[in-house]
Amino acid sequence: xxxxxxxxxxxxxxxxxxxxxxxDENNCKGLLERVLEIPIDRVEVSREKSIVYHPEYKGxxxxxxxxxxxxxHYNVEMQVKRKAALGKRSRYYxxxxxxxxxxxxEDYSELPDTYVIFICDFDPFEEEKYxxxxxxxxxESGKTNLEDGRTIVFLNTHGxxxxxxxxELVTFLKYVKADLAGxxxxxxxxxxEQLQNFIRKIKGSREMEERFMIFEEMLKEERAExxxxxxxxxxxxxxxxxxxxxxxxxxxxxxxxxxxxEQIQAQQDMEVLxxxxxxxxxxKTLEEFVQKM
Numbered sequence: 001x002x003x004x005x006x007x008x009x010x011x012x013x014x015x016x017x018x019x020x021x022x023x024d025e026n027n028c029k030g031l032l033e034r035v036l037e038i039p040i041d042r043v044e045v046s047r048e049k050s051i052v053y054h055p056e057y058k059g060x061x062x063x064x065x066x067x068x069x070x071x072x073h074y075n076v077e078m079q080v081k082r083k084a085a086l087g088k089r090s091r092y093y094x095x096x097x098x099x100x101x102x103x104x105x106e107d108y109s110e111l112p113d114t115y116v117i118f119i120c121d122f123d124p125f126e127e128e129k130y131x132x133x134x135x136x137x138x139x140e141s142g143k144t145n146l147e148d149g150r151t152i153v154f155l156n157t158h159g160x161x162x163x164x165x166x167x168e169l170v171t172f173l174k175y176v177k178a179d180l181a182g183x184x185x186x187x188x189x190x191x192x193e194q195l196q197n198f199i200r201k202i203k204g205s206r207e208m209e210e211r212f213m214i215f216e217e218m219l220k221e222e223r224a225e226x227x228x229x230x231x232x233x234x235x236x237x238x239x240x241x242x243x244x245x246x247x248x249x250x251x252x253x254x255x256x257x258x259x260x261x262e263q264i265q266a267q268q269d270m271e272v273l274x275x276x277x278x279x280x281x282x283x284k285t286l287e288e289f290v291q292k293m
Contacts, residue, residue, distance in 0.1 A: 005044055007212045008203050011183045012195060013176050016215050018078040020202050021195060023047060030191045032066075033072060034169050035117055035131070035153060041069045063093070072113040073097050078176075079120045086124055090116045090152045113149040119176060123158045128172055131158030183283040 010017040021026045022045065029043040046065040064079035075093045083089070093116045101111055118124070124134055132154040136146035155169075157177035162170050171189045178185070183198065202208045 004105055005216070006101045007209050009180060010199075010203075010212075011176075011180055012199065013078055013080055013119075013180065015078055015080075016212055017199065017202065018119075019064060020208060021209075022066075022076065024198060025066075026065065027195060027198060028066050028076075029068075031076070031172070031196065032068075032115075032117075034166065034172055034191065035155065035167065036151075043068050043074075067112075070112070072115065073101070076117045076119070079118050079122075079124075080125070082120075082122050085178065086118060086154070090118065094152070105200075110148060113151070115151045115153065117153045117155065119157075119173075120154045120155050121177060123156045124154045125156075128158070128160040129156060130161060130165045130170060131155055132218065219236055 005014070006089075007016075012018055012021060022031065025043045025045055028045050029040050032038075032043065033040055043066050051112070058166070063075055066074045066076070068074070075097060077093075095112055097114045097116075098111060102108065106112075123129075134152040134154075136148055136150060138144035155173060157173045159165070159170070160171065166190065168191065171187050171192060174185060174186055175189075175195070183199075185238045187193070
């Protein structure tokens with residue numbers, strides 16, 4: 001089963017810690033300047049959209065939403081595990097920002113520039129690039145840009161093209177990639193040192209410890225509600241088997257490795273799941289797990 005984490009065990013790649021760190025406007029500004037290579041005078045981070053500072057927010061939001069002095073809007077999210085349809089996810093975030101701006105009275109001709117940034121602890125496109133930047137270009141002309149103000153950036157902690165991106169960005173991504181012990185090492189970088197000191201203060205805060213506990217409970221409740229609803233709907237429609245229910249349960253609560261899930265889905269072989277469970281849960285067998293559901 002999913003083990004509860006403690007605040008002191010987190011690194012910047014953990015969603016709660018990333019959100020808490022980036023709620024600080026200087027930290028957020030430093031990140032955006034490194035990623036986009038543009039000067040930014042100031043950044044305003046939207047705290048009301050952050051579960052870190054509003055634990056009663058309905059629907060757990062794990063991204064950081066900000067705007068700068070030019071009214072450019074930014075949505076930044078940490079992605080530790082590979083998820084399906086990241087491109088469609090970025091499209092959703094872009095549309096959400098546009099919709100909020102239009103509902104607030106903006107005319108579409110005056111929509112500001114928007115940036116969606118994913119920091120991935122994996123290579124989303126398998127080309128070993130530290131940074132992948134997407135804009136709307138004309139297929140028939142390599143020189144024509146749609147100029148719709150949208151930019152989507154995927155960062156990759158496993159990149160290998162250090163000569164093609166700023167050293168400061170590479171250092172930051174190596175810091176993100178590091179485990180708990182590695183994240184405390186010296187990176188000879190003022191911004192990373194700033195983040196390290198900030199995280200130490202967060203870990204020493206009783207208030208942040210309490211917020212993290214609330215955050216963990218909300219995640220647990222959200223997962224449980226989603227699982228129960230999906231299972232009930234599936235059983236009512238006669239389209240979900242006990243095996244599928246078990247697989248869904250493990251995926252939600254048991255942290256099944258992606259390679260195990262992919263192997264099960266590809267081969268439709270529950271023996272793969274059974275073997276993994278006996279290793280991961282030791283004394284628990286597949287049958288015991290089913291009986292306790």
